[in-house]
Amino acid sequence: MTRDRRKTPEELRSARWFAPDDLRSFGHRSRAMQMGLGEEDWQGKPVIAIINTWSDLSPCHHHLRDRAEWVKRGVLQAGGLPVEMPVHSFSEQFLKPTSMLYRNMGALEVEETLRAHPIDGAVLMGGCDKSTPALVMGAVSAGLPFIFLPAGPMLRGNFRGRPVGSGTDVWKFWDERRAGTIGREEWEGLQGGIARSYGTCMTMGTASTMMSIAEAWGLTLPGASSIPAPDSGHKRMAAACGRRIVEMVWEDLTPDRIMTPASTRNAATVAMATGCSTNAVIHLIAMARRAGIALTLDELDAIGRETPVIANIRPSGKEYLMEDFFYAGGLPALMKELGERLDLSALTVNGRMLGENIAPARNWNTDVIRRLANPVWHEGSLAVLRGNLAPDGAVIKPAAMDRRFLRHAGPAIVADSYAEMKRIIDDPDYPMTPDHVLILRNAGPQGGPGMPEWGMIPMPKALLKQGCRDMLRISDARMSGTSYGACVLHVAPEAYVGGPLALVRNGDVVEIDVPARRLELRISDEELAARRAVWTPPAPRYGRGYGWMYVRHIEQADKGCDFDFLRTDFGPPVPEPEIN
Known part of the structure; x- marks a missing residue:
């Protein structure tokens, strides 16, 4: 059928179920009538x-x-x-x-x-x-x-006479709660007004x-x-x-x-x-x-x-x-x-x-929707980084981070799980400075499993009490779209499958250059290869069911995390059965 004319009722896909004078279509029509429908409901519609x-x-x-x-x-x-x-x-x-x-x-x-x-x-x-x-x-x-x-x-959320945003303001208030600048009463008041x-x-x-x-x-x-x-x-x-x-x-x-x-x-x-x-x-x-x-x-x-x-x-x-x-x-x-x-x-x-x-649209508030000549940020929301730490790419949101981390180098503090990371960030005396780089790994598509939104790692208590509200954080996880901060995400390949993130050690210097789109681990190729040679894959996440299928067929973040067997190039589509 050409697309320069309208379909006829006979060409409707549903007509294959309802229109023929045969046993199968009799069954379809009678079961539709079982639900109270009549021919006038489906015929030619x-x-x-x-x-x-x-x-x-x-x-x-x-x-x-x-x-x-x-x-x-x-x-x-x-x-x-x-x-x-x-x-x-x-x-x-x-x-x-x-x-x-x-x-x-x-x-x-x-x-x-x-x-x-x-x-x-x-x-x-x-x-x-x-x-x-x-x-x-x-x-x-x-x-x-x-x-x-x-x-x-x-x-809009509302708290104590001012608008608050779901997610975004939660992270800010949570940092202040952990820093001890707001109390339990204020925190509990927020939860009733932020999503109303x-x-x-x-x-x-x-x-x-x-x-x-x-x-x-x-x-x-x-x-x-x-x-x-x-x-x-x-x-x-x-x-x-x-x-x-x-x-x-x-x-x-x-x-x-x-x-x-x-x-x-x-x-x-x-x-x-x-x-x-x-x-x-x-x-x-x-x-x-x-x-x-x-x-x-x-x-x-x-x-x-x-x-x-x-x-x-x-x-x-x-x-x-x-x-x-x-x-x-x-x-x-x-x-x-x-x-x-x-x-x-x-x-x-x-x-x-x-x-x-x-064509009929109007911009009624040029502070909410800025003109191109007066942007919120001079480039787009996201930047893609590459380097020996993320050969297949990683993502950062420069518009929502402290600008001083656009170019930065610092020693790594590595956590192999979110539980381990939580112990680090909840320790008010953990030895770290604002220059340190927090790394969370084994949180990607297979490692998470499912690539949870753990990449917006809360600010460590040790830095909050120093007045710091941002630091460089790197993971193979995702973060909530409501989040902010100097968070490098979606590092590919993920650590769980042996990506370079799996090879980082405490104290290694990590360097980021957002304008140059680089993310590097300052060690030699020879040292990286030596570490890869002794790396041991982690234990399987699932032994059965949907999870078992998921980890065997999920693609990496740079490919969209779809199942490999659902790609358009995987195989020819299955024709619809003529009889059911």
């Missing part, structure tokens, strides 16, 4: 899956049970049949050891859910950190028309970053990524998604038409301009590779070098939160400020080019 990540242990998605009803309303208004289908909830706050361990499982679940059911198109409902990449990765692999419905950020509505973190953490990336990629309706979750406009947007996905099915607007090299560059450029989470690197690469686009760390670094941070949102910005960003004009206003730095001809899910979508 697109069946739209509402992929819902709601759960009672997902505070960021706690409103999505309600929003599914608004999506259904939109689908029905447009003449489709909505079917709500639950998938993994990606409960960032409660999953152990980390929700990242389950991103690929969720992606696989989405892909197979869409492939195995009589679905013509999908509305993907999510937003908290890993949910956006998981939903998009699965839906792209399934290849059906889809639209992403962002959960939206929560309202449903929705995702209202800083430019991983959740807001990934929702912004989805919009910049053309996968959401214009402006959808920054609407606060409790805003009534969020309900209207949900209904609009329902209406639009029905039209996308008739237009056969599949993800391969939207997720192109040009729109991928748009997504990366916008990510850098927002002051994005370091996690964006892993997820951008993974999503792009699912779409058959070989995005690399070096390409992301090049985009970062030429894209200033213009969103003055914590943690890269100092003042504002996502609610302020929304009132200032949201992502369409930011993209309009970027102008010709974006490919404005890129197609989006509403069937229009990006340039058409952002």
